[in-house]
Amino acid sequence: MNRATLKKYRLLFIATVLLWLKTYIVYKTSFDIEIESWKQEFILFINPLSFLLFVFGFSLFMKEKARNRYIVIMSFLITVLLYVNVMFYRFFNDFITLPVLFQTSNMGDLGNSVFELFQFSDLLMFVDVAFLTWLVWKKPSFVPFEPIAKKERHAYFLALVVVALLNLGLAETERPELLTRTFDRKMLVKNIGMYNYLVYDAVLQSKSKAQRALADSSELADIGNYIRANEKAPNKELFGIAKNRNVIIVSMESLQSFVINNKVNGQEITPFLNDFIKQSYYFDNLYHQTGQGKTSDAEFLIENSLYPLGRGAVFFTHATNEYNATPEILKKHGYYTAVFHANNKSFWNRDIMYQSLGYDRYFSLTDFDVNEENSVGWGLKDKYFFEQSLQYLKTLQQPFYTKFITLTNHFPFELEEEDRLIPEYTSDDRTVNRYFPTVRYMDESLKAFIEGLKKEGLYDNSIIILYGDHYGISENHNEAMAQYLGKEKITPFDHIQLQRVPLIIHIPGVTDKHPEVISKVSGQIDVKPTILHLLGIDTKDDIHFGQDLFAKDKMEFVVLRDGSFITKDYIYKDNICYDKKTGLKTDMSHCEPYMEKAKQELDYSDKIVYGDLLRFYND
Numbered sequence: 001m002n003r004a005t006l007k008k009y010r011l012l013f014i015a016t017v018l019l020w021l022k023t024y025i026v027y028k029t030s031f032d033i034e035i036e037s038w039k040q041e042f043i044l045f046i047n048p049l050s051f052l053l054f055v056f057g058f059s060l061f062m063k064e065k066a067r068n069r070y071i072v073i074m075s076f077l078i079t080v081l082l083y084v085n086v087m088f089y090r091f092f093n094d095f096i097t098l099p100v101l102f103q104t105s106n107m108g109d110l111g112n113s114v115f116e117l118f119q120f121s122d123l124l125m126f127v128d129v130a131f132l133t134w135l136v137w138k139k140p141s142f143v144p145f146e147p148i149a150k151k152e153r154h155a156y157f158l159a160l161v162v163v164a165l166l167n168l169g170l171a172e173t174e175r176p177e178l179l180t181r182t183f184d185r186k187m188l189v190k191n192i193g194m195y196n197y198l199v200y201d202a203v204l205q206s207k208s209k210a211q212r213a214l215a216d217s218s219e220l221a222d223i224g225n226y227i228r229a230n231e232k233a234p235n236k237e238l239f240g241i242a243k244n245r246n247v248i249i250v251s252m253e254s255l256q257s258f259v260i261n262n263k264v265n266g267q268e269i270t271p272f273l274n275d276f277i278k279q280s281y282y283f284d285n286l287y288h289q290t291g292q293g294k295t296s297d298a299e300f301l302i303e304n305s306l307y308p309l310g311r312g313a314v315f316f317t318h319a320t321n322e323y324n325a326t327p328e329i330l331k332k333h334g335y336y337t338a339v340f341h342a343n344n345k346s347f348w349n350r351d352i353m354y355q356s357l358g359y360d361r362y363f364s365l366t367d368f369d370v371n372e373e374n375s376v377g378w379g380l381k382d383k384y385f386f387e388q389s390l391q392y393l394k395t396l397q398q399p400f401y402t403k404f405i406t407l408t409n410h411f412p413f414e415l416e417e418e419d420r421l422i423p424e425y426t427s428d429d430r431t432v433n434r435y436f437p438t439v440r441y442m443d444e445s446l447k448a449f450i451e452g453l454k455k456e457g458l459y460d461n462s463i464i465i466l467y468g469d470h471y472g473i474s475e476n477h478n479e480a481m482a483q484y485l486g487k488e489k490i491t492p493f494d495h496i497q498l499q500r501v502p503l504i505i506h507i508p509g510v511t512d513k514h515p516e517v518i519s520k521v522s523g524q525i526d527v528k529p530t531i532l533h534l535l536g537i538d539t540k541d542d543i544h545f546g547q548d549l550f551a552k553d554k555m556e557f558v559v560l561r562d563g564s565f566i567t568k569d570y571i572y573k574d575n576i577c578y579d580k581k582t583g584l585k586t587d588m589s590h591c592e593p594y595m596e597k598a599k600q601e602l603d604y605s606d607k608i609v610y611g612d613l614l615r616f617y618n619d
């Protein structure tokens with residue numbers, strides 16, 4: 001090739017290299033991608049290239065000015081995509097998936113956090129786009145237009161295919177079955193790159209659309225058989241013990257088990273809960289199983305005993321499916337059902353999803369009096385939320401089934417001085433420091449709520465269930481967490497143990513007399529059959545993956561949404577088996593017996609959701 005030939009590729013070349021390097025720098029600085037070998041590092045380095053060559057390659061079909069303009073615009077759009085991913089990652093500690101990306105109603109509400117997440121150095125991400133614009137605008141002779149021959153185009157796209165195949169080939173040797181087992185987004189991004197991953201995700205998304213159309217009732221029969229085979233008989237003494245009582249469920253925002261019965265700066269973090277536990281059944285070995293749908297995933301688990309999805313929030317992607325959720329079941333038993341949450345009704349698509357779950361009434365933002373004084377961070381402070389909710393609650397027809405979703409203990413854990421009942425923790429990590437006072441605030445609000453229930457005469461005839469929805473402190477804060485827990489560092493084993501969230505079941509007149517700490521390994525998925533059995537409702541024909549927490553022979557096994565699992569003695573994460581006694585790696589043969597079951601459960605549950613299989617369920 002002579003110089004003139006090269007010249008017409010100049011802009012394409014510069015744009016590709018700049019964006020390529022930028023992506024790599026972002027990988028290294030904004031994402032937490034563990035690299036174990038030079039080969040992995042090499043794959044990570046080359047993985048943005050095929051996508052960039054592909055996108056910019058279209059410019060070769062374009063005429064005159066359109067070509068340069070296209071390159072600059074694409075470079076800008078891809079940078080925006082990269083940046084959105086960076087922001088998303090800071091918040092969720094995860095890579096974006098398309099269903100979540102298009103949840104603009106959610107993203108709008110993230111306003112507060114976005115401001116918190118923005119860093120001035122982020123602007124550097126757009127420097128190369130500015131440079132390209134300047135080149136095209138001010139130095140047109142440096143990036144001139146010349147037609148491209150068919151032969152050259154062929155050569156270009158051939159080179160692109162070679163790059164892509166090299167990438168895929170290397171990835172395949174590193175991670176067999178990478179594209180068929182999509183448990184782990186991190187692994188995908190690490191191997192095929194963030195951009196290709198997004199394309200891949202789009203393909204999956206359309207596949208799931210097709211899945212519903214193709215699903216038939218025989219699949220549900222298979223799953224039903226699996227579930228029946230795993231079913232455990234409910235505990236006879238407790239079955240029906242809370243029959244016809246009101247049900248009051250509270251989703252405790254970002255509450256992890258490690259704060260229970262624990263102190264910060266010598267002060268109790270959850271004095272009320274610690275006391276309440278002494279009059280309740282307390283599950284201290286229960287794991288959250290949420291994915292990207294966070295709070296909404298927890299709600300989904302608790303009320304359906306199905307797993308949320310590996311990508312996106314099921315509240316968004318499958319809100320119009322047929323479900324057989326607890327509220328719907330209880331309605332058939334004469335209950336009135338309502339849910340309380342002082343946020344936009346469309347957040348997590350709740351307004352749509354709650355109809356599918358069988359709620360009679362959703363008390364959302366517009367039902368509450370929210371003003372400057374009574375709100376902080378994400379909105380109405382928990383104390384006022386409970387106070388105002390109680391006014392509605394006492395007017396409801398009984399028995400009722402209700403769910404209350406708290407908000408104050410939400411990242412970035414903002415709280416005014418006057419509400420801080422304990423001081424912040426002292427580390428270099430503001431998020432971790434601020435977590436403790438907001439937890440303490442929520443604890444105090446819960447105390448007032450229970451007192452309020454008593455005052456309104458709603459306490460004695462109710463059953464109260466409190467659960468932590470998901471982690472509050474992500475992996476990004478491991479250093480400060482290690483400091484707080486007095487550990488050298490947070491290992492993957494510790495990380496799994498930190499995914500435990502409190503579950504408290506309080507039955508006035510019962511648990512105050514015989515409180516119990518129950519340490520069986522369990523998950524949020526177990527809550528639905530447990531509640532139904534306490535209310536004396538049979539679940540023989542119900543499709544659910546959880547087991548009654550009080551069943552004598554409840555299996556000690558819980559699968560997390562990323563495919564990790566926990567048994568009585570072992571923890572499995574990222575292809576490594578850990579011994580719970582020592583926290584150290586152990587022989588894989590200990591975890592192997594459970595691996596198929598873990599995968600099976602998630603697969604079956606996904607099948608139900610993607611195929612909308614419960615539409616074939618007849619009761």
Ligand code: GP9
Nearest residue numbers: 293294295296343347410
């Ligand atoms: C929003 C609240 C918090 O309505 O449920 O959501 P999260 O970010 O925790 O999923």
Ligand code: MN
Nearest residue numbers: 253254295469
């Ligand atoms: Mn939440």
